[in-house]
Amino acid sequence: MKRILSVVLALAMMMALVVTSANAADFTINVNIWDSNQQKGLQEIADDWTAISGIPVKIEVVDWNNYWTLLEAGARGGELPDVFWCHSNTVQMYMENDLLLDLTPYVEKDGIDMSQYYEGITELYTRSDGKIFALPKDHDTIALLYNKAIFDKYEVAYPTDDWTWQDMYEAAKQITEKSGGDVYGYALNTSNNQDGWYNLVYDYGAQVITEDHKGTTIGSDAGKAGMEMVRTLLTVGAPQTVVAETGTDSLFQSNKVGMITQGSWMINSFYTAESHADYYWASLPYADLNGNGQCDDGERWSCYNGLGWAAAYNTQHPDECASLIEYFCSEAAQKKQAELGVTMAGIKGISDEFANAFPGMDVSAFTKAESFNLYFRPYTRNTVVWEDALQQQGGFLDAWQDPSNAELMATACDNAQRIIEEAIAAE
Amino acid sequence: MAKPRKKMTAAAKNEAKWAWCFILPTIIGLLVLNYWPAIDTVIQSFYKTGDFGMGNKWVGLANYEKVFGSAEIWQSLWNTVKYALIEVPFGVCIALVLAVFLNRKLKGTSFFRTIFFLPMVCAPAAVAMVWRWLYNQQFGLLNNIFHTNIAWISDPNIAWISIGVIGVWSVIGYNMVLFISGLQEIPGDYYEAAAIDGATGIKQFFKITVPLLSPTTFFIVQTRLIGALTVFDLMFMVMDKTNVALKKTQSLVYLFYDYAFTKGNQGYGAAVVMFLVIFIMIITFILQKLEKKLVFYN
Numbered sequence: 001m002k003r004i005l006s007v008v009l010a011l012a013m014m015m016a017l018v019v020t021s022a023n024a025a026d027f028t029i030n031v032n033i034w035d036s037n038q039q040k041g042l043q044e045i046a047d048d049w050t051a052i053s054g055i056p057v058k059i060e061v062v063d064w065n066n067y068w069t070l071l072e073a074g075a076r077g078g079e080l081p082d083v084f085w086c087h088s089n090t091v092q093m094y095m096e097n098d099l100l101l102d103l104t105p106y107v108e109k110d111g112i113d114m115s116q117y118y119e120g121i122t123e124l125y126t127r128s129d130g131k132i133f134a135l136p137k138d139h140d141t142i143a144l145l146y147n148k149a150i151f152d153k154y155e156v157a158y159p160t161d162d163w164t165w166q167d168m169y170e171a172a173k174q175i176t177e178k179s180g181g182d183v184y185g186y187a188l189n190t191s192n193n194q195d196g197w198y199n200l201v202y203d204y205g206a207q208v209i210t211e212d213h214k215g216t217t218i219g220s221d222a223g224k225a226g227m228e229m230v231r232t233l234l235t236v237g238a239p240q241t242v243v244a245e246t247g248t249d250s251l252f253q254s255n256k257v258g259m260i261t262q263g264s265w266m267i268n269s270f271y272t273a274e275s276h277a278d279y280y281w282a283s284l285p286y287a288d289l290n291g292n293g294q295c296d297d298g299e300r301w302s303c304y305n306g307l308g309w310a311a312a313y314n315t316q317h318p319d320e321c322a323s324l325i326e327y328f329c330s331e332a333a334q335k336k337q338a339e340l341g342v343t344m345a346g347i348k349g350i351s352d353e354f355a356n357a358f359p360g361m362d363v364s365a366f367t368k369a370e371s372f373n374l375y376f377r378p379y380t381r382n383t384v385v386w387e388d389a390l391q392q393q394g395g396f397l398d399a400w401q402d403p404s405n406a407e408l409m410a411t412a413c414d415n416a417q418r419i420i421e422e423a424i425a426a427e
Numbered sequence: 428m429a430k431p432r433k434k435m436t437a438a439a440k441n442e443a444k445w446a447w448c449f450i451l452p453t454i455i456g457l458l459v460l461n462y463w464p465a466i467d468t469v470i471q472s473f474y475k476t477g478d479f480g481m482g483n484k485w486v487g488l489a490n491y492e493k494v495f496g497s498a499e500i501w502q503s504l505w506n507t508v509k510y511a512l513i514e515v516p517f518g519v520c521i522a523l524v525l526a527v528f529l530n531r532k533l534k535g536t537s538f539f540r541t542i543f544f545l546p547m548v549c550a551p552a553a554v555a556m557v558w559r560w561l562y563n564q565q566f567g568l569l570n571n572i573f574h575t576n577i578a579w580i581s582d583p584n585i586a587w588i589s590i591g592v593i594g595v596w597s598v599i600g601y602n603m604v605l606f607i608s609g610l611q612e613i614p615g616d617y618y619e620a621a622a623i624d625g626a627t628g629i630k631q632f633f634k635i636t637v638p639l640l641s642p643t644t645f646f647i648v649q650t651r652l653i654g655a656l657t658v659f660d661l662m663f664m665v666m667d668k669t670n671v672a673l674k675k676t677q678s679l680v681y682l683f684y685d686y687a688f689t690k691g692n693q694g695y696g697a698a699v700v701m702f703l704v705i706f707i708m709i710i711t712f713i714l715q716k717l718e719k720k721l722v723f724y725n
Contacts, residue, residue, distance in 0.1 A: 069688055072479065072688075072691065075479045076479050076480050093478045093479070093691075096478065097478050097479055097481065099479070189669050190669045191668065191669050240581075240669070240671055241564060241578040241581035241582070241671060242564060242565060243669070244581055244667045244669045244670040244671065245559075245562075245563050245564050245565070245578070245580065245581055245667065245670070246563060246564075246565055246566070247667075251565070254565075254566070256565065382690075382691065384689060384690060384691075385690050388668070388689065388690065391668055391669050392668065392669070392673065392674070393671070393673070393674045397669060397671060400669075401671050
């Protein structure tokens with residue numbers, strides 16, 4: 001009897017819960033992102049929108065790998081989150097299969113000036129028929145991160161904004177040699193592409209993916225020259241077995257590595273690290289191709305990428321989602337996004353505040369990078385396929401494993417050319 | 428002569444009806460969650476997957492041709508077999524010895540049983556993470572204790588052994604518990620008689636314990652072999668994508684995951700996994716034939 005009573009009571013309570021939530025009659029916009037560093041700042045901006053619209057926004061973080069599994073499963077089952085981030089790796093497939101809400105009518109109705117955003121990002125999220133499926137959320141750039149304490153200890157001159165890759169090699173060499181191999185001057189994994197070796201390929205005049213997204217010049221002489229410089233750097237850097245087990249970021253934060261290159265989206269993890277007081281940022285080195293001792297146009301490239309805010313094609317609340325996205329991508333919100341140090345803006349020329357967002361750490365190297373030659377993160381229809389293959393054996397991994405062998409790197413460039421061409425052909 | 432078919436009584440009918448009601452949830456669960464996906468996998472292996480599983484194209488045996496012609500697949504099959512060759516024999520032998528010791532009336536047996544069984548209770552992903560750090564070349568406990576600088580999981584020559592060791596460690600407790608239950612079914616009289624005849628402990632072990640335990644041993648070997656051939660989580664958690672030794676350690680299921688879920692090519696992934704299923708079926712068939720020769724049922 002008691003048991004029956006408790007079951008009845010429990011049921012009654014559940015009913016009450018269901019009824020009250022239905023009575024409140026409002027709904028929540030569910031937002032999915034993959035970067036926990038950005039959650040707090042974005043929630044703050046979303047709350048500003050809630051203050052205007054009265055609709056609560058819940059931002060949930062799913063880590064990078066699971067994010068894509070979840071999104072793909074959601075796309076198959078028609079259960080996508082209301083609003084979410086899009087990335088250059090996969091967005092083409094989502095757009096072509098009409099899985100994203102068409103934002104064009106909203107853009108037209110509200111008179112949003114698409115030319116205020118970075119061209120590469122706008123182009124990425126516009127389908128070939130001209131329909132817009134995501135608005136640019138942000139842009140990122142790359143800079144050189146170094147540990148001052150290590151440079152002091154081994155009496156090596158700090159990196160400057162006028163460094164060439166050769167200068168970087170000399171410094172890395174000194175650190176590795178003076179420490180007797182205990183500390184490495186530099187660390188680079190094959191997976192550090194956007195923040196690492198891609199930039200050298202462009203500096204030396206080749207392209208990982210050509211501008212029409214239909215080919216590559218990585219196997220050209222220029223591409224091989226860039227990767228040859230990468231190989232030279234690797235000879236004085238951490239061996240592949242080490243970076244594959246511990247990761248370049250962790251090695252750097254354990255004071256085992258003097259320099260790495262990193263993107264602006266990672267600042268927070270170094271800003272909050274234990275020995276952050278020793279960490280300094282400098283501009284990416286350049287390739288002095290004409291040998292005149294200064295950085296000319298086309299000699300220093302930084303990759304940039306931009307996420308897009310998109311909504312599900314079948315969301316229950318398309319108007320509200322579009323309104324939230326427009327708010328996220330408005331000048332006010334993106335200025336705030338930069339001020340809070342979440343990321344730099346997707347709108348051009350309003351990110352200066354980002355440089356001051358981290359008191360005690362000078363991150364102006366990232367805003368300075370906006371004046372370099374910028375190239376958009378190389379992508380094709382299914383980027384993951386060739387990107388993955390390049391990182392593994394048969395791609396660049398063999399050359400990484402034995403950097404003393406120049407032949408291997410040249411072969412790897414030829415392999416990379418073939419891998420990318422075959423992957424594009426199979427798309 | 429065939430038995431005449433009896434008509435069911437009303438009571439028997441009623442009973443059967445209820446029996447069906449009780450097993451129905453399980454049957455529905457099996458059909459929806461196990462059998463349908465399995466059938467769907469077979470079907471998908473004949474298709475080239477379109478984006479998000481829409482617009483699949485029939486390609487006949489093309490996926491299978493690619494599987495059989497791929498060096499990567501054969502290497503992974505060999506990796507999987509190598510893993511099984513470590514996990515099953517060592518996992519069984521060590522567990523058997525432990526079980527014999529822990530089956531005695533000693534102080535603290537339940538304490539030791541708990542300790543050896545604990546790895547079974549831990550989430551496999553957590554286990555793999557901990558081992559990954561133990562093995563770490565720079566900061567790992569192993570290299571620090573022994574003052575070595577061995578790339579336990581990045582040296583292609585030893586990485587497969589390192590992975591196998593984790594597998595053995597994880598599975599010993601489970602095998603041990605099965606062995607203990609098997610040991611308790613062996614009547615004590617045999618040992619008493621043998622002791623009177625002057626047989627030593629070791630002789631008793633090989634002449635009484637091992638043969639009488641063979642049904643349990645066979646069961647463990649068969650289930651563990653299938654378990655080892657479908658290993659995935661260890662490689663997935665321990666090995667980074669850019670690890671030099673990955674190609675020499677990745678299992679077939681890892682490859683399946685990589686193609687089906689990372690690269691979005693479910694058709695090829697399905698063919699890979701069908702290849703594994705056929706392989707396991709052959710192994711199981713051989714084992715069943717061996718059972719009649721090797722296993723002693725009294």
